Amino acid sequence: MLASLQRWINDMTAQSSAAEPPSLALATAALLCEVMRADYRLEPAELEALREELRQRFGLEEEALSELMELAQQETEASVDHHRFVRLIRDECDPESRIELVRAMWALAYADGHKDALEEHRIRRLAELLHVSHADFVRTRHEEQQRAAGESS
Template identity: 50%
Template sequence: MLDTIQRFFQQALSEPEGSDRSEPTLERATAALLCEVVRADYHTDEAELDALRQMLQRHFSLSDAEVEELMAMAREEVETSVDHYQFVSLIKQHYDYAQRCELVRMMWALAHADGESHHLEEHRIRRLADLLHVSHSDFIRAKLQVQGEAD
């Protein structure tokens, strides 16, 4: 009996739960943060999802099927994650400052894709920009740029 319990814990420690899922890739981390903006106002609009598809397709040069798979994985990652650390740290490791600013601009474009901008979306983008170490002035610059494009 003791051997059985010991084997159980050895297996549990060597193969942690969820080990069938690989670590997030840069693409999944980026998509997950963008999904956070889409779901920030607790209403997923088709215009936002279409904008997200187009962004991911352009940004990563993916096919339609690859984009759908990436979006599904990103949504699952967001739903099961406790925090944004794994996504943010991966992005900070691989994106330079200009790329992180572009990601914040993409977040703003998603927030405006449905023709509305909510305080919840702005709050989420501000929080993510802070975690990505994007300055407040660049956060505002991205916001104004997207608003100017929308007008």
């Protein structure tokens, strides 16, 4: 039994090291999907907000955009953790870009009309991992909350 467990661990390690590193677009989309999934509800407004954010951020055509969203959702459902995505964004993006990503996370959290405590917790954790300051975390939350309130008025 121990031998079969060791073989399984070796197979999993070989598969994960053989996989090519994710692109910046996939890493971004996967972290945004993490926020959408945090409250265990996938709302159409959140999917549309994700689609628009990725379209604006990466300038993708509709087919490529759909593929990216599908792949990101598959990655977040299959991944044990999201550290490889966080690490890529932390290494490749400047502080302002990481703050803008946190702002996009808040926009997704408010896309369905309300922010869930689970979404806030997930964004807080991701912001910490992305080395976004608490002040920027709070400021982007407040700005997106105000924007969402203005749209619903």
